[in-house]
Amino acid sequence: MAADSSVREPTIIKRKKVYKADGHHGGAWKVAYADFVTAMMAFFLLMWLLNATTEEQRKGIADYFSPTIPISRISGGGADGLNGSSIFAENTYAKMGTGANRKETVEHPAYGNGKSESESKSESMTDAAKQNDEQQIANELEDLKESLGEESRQLSEHLMIKMSPEGIVLEITDSESTPLFPLGRSEPSETMIQLIAAVSDSFGEFDNDIKIVGHTDSHRYRNGAVYDNWNLSADRANAARRLLMERGIPAGRIREVSGKADMDPLIKDDPMAAQNRRISITILTN
Template identity: 55%
Template sequence: MAEALQPIIKKKKVIAGGGHHGGAWKVAYADFVTAMMAFFLLMWLLNATTEDQRKGIADYFNPTIPISRISGGGADALSGDSIYTEETLARDGTGARQKENAINESSGAGEKDGKSPAEDQEAVSEKAAQLAQAIDESKNNLSEHLQIKMSPDGMVIELVESDKRPLFAVGNAKPSALLQELLGIVSASFDDVQNDIKIVGHTDANSFAANAAYTNWELSTDRANTARRVLLQAGFPQSQITEVSGKADTDPLSDDPFAPENRRISITILK
């Protein structure tokens, strides 16, 4: 009788996908670590910046706003911008050092004192940079009271108030020592620039009593006239001041109509 056949047993080892050496969990863990890093960076950024700087950063990453209307996120007099960058003057189609000036060419402005419009604009930009440096180097911490920006009319120097350091006495046009110091630096910085200037006074939305004869319109105009007189006392040529006016609270600098920075003097170095 033939020997009984012995059964052959095959053991099949099934290796499940993933397991201890699978890769799917690593991807998920990497995503988690990246998200936590971004979260802690956001927390640090919120703690290390001011409200104006955060507005500038938000505007920078908003694709609908090509140039920040608030600032470049910096804390100095130029708000993080450089007076010599091409982006700084992009609002009116000119760069700080380029030789073409579309607005000046279209207006038909000729040369003045042997300078072309582009050279004249470059001189103003250099003076503005000197003004910002002088403000930053002052001993009285004046940088928070100065903002420099461009407008279609020219370069605008904003002298702004703060809660603790006003430019004028409350409700009237009596100048403070702070305003006199700021205007003295402005006059010294632009002493040899031939451009005309205009001075505009601004107030916040706080108003006088109802039906009062004296309003923010009169107050802003009186404050602009006070700034004109202080500039003249500091040696600025009277012939270069072509306009003095007040806008009351119609052109606020802040979204808050009662913010102290709305109480300011705007000096435009005209093109």
């Protein structure tokens, strides 16, 4: 029996379901991992810089990244670009106050005050010479005190050396046992005469000018007395001046003679102390 050609076999369609892997959540983890490694590298680089640099270098690095510091005080563009000046305008920069070279720029404080390099070096040399001069004077006075200590401990105890903005101050202080002046009077005692004689020999070793100031304690004269501690301190300073001149110190070296009464005590906690009665001789170094 012949097959019926009109009868067709059913068409079977197979659909395959494809399962696609997500590749370990895609590539996002690689980006996160790269960021983490970069951050760790930056962290270790920072730690290495902190360990390998000095405090001054770290401050410089911090200032560099500070947004408050201007990158440049002058224009680097063309002629008058963005209100700036030409890079060739040397004279214009100097007039602007910023300068166009190292000697005239405010970025270099050594020369930003209007002084040339030679003037700044000259000032540095002057400062060094002043310090050397002060050191020599201080050494001379220390030698004087030591020599007096060998001869008489009583005399060396009257001397005190200290520094001041004007120069080196030699304090000749009083004591209860060996006073420099009689009580309430300006006539020098034998101790004062001996001290001034020793001091004047040391003063002959240098040519600096001298300032003499007299001081008293806080003891007052009787009420109504015309003569007071101001007069007494000034008279004692003048007595010291006369003694120095008698020992050969030229009058031209004595720049100032004054009295401060009890306004500048050496021992502030005890205004009645004997050490407050003193003669201050300043070797001026300015």
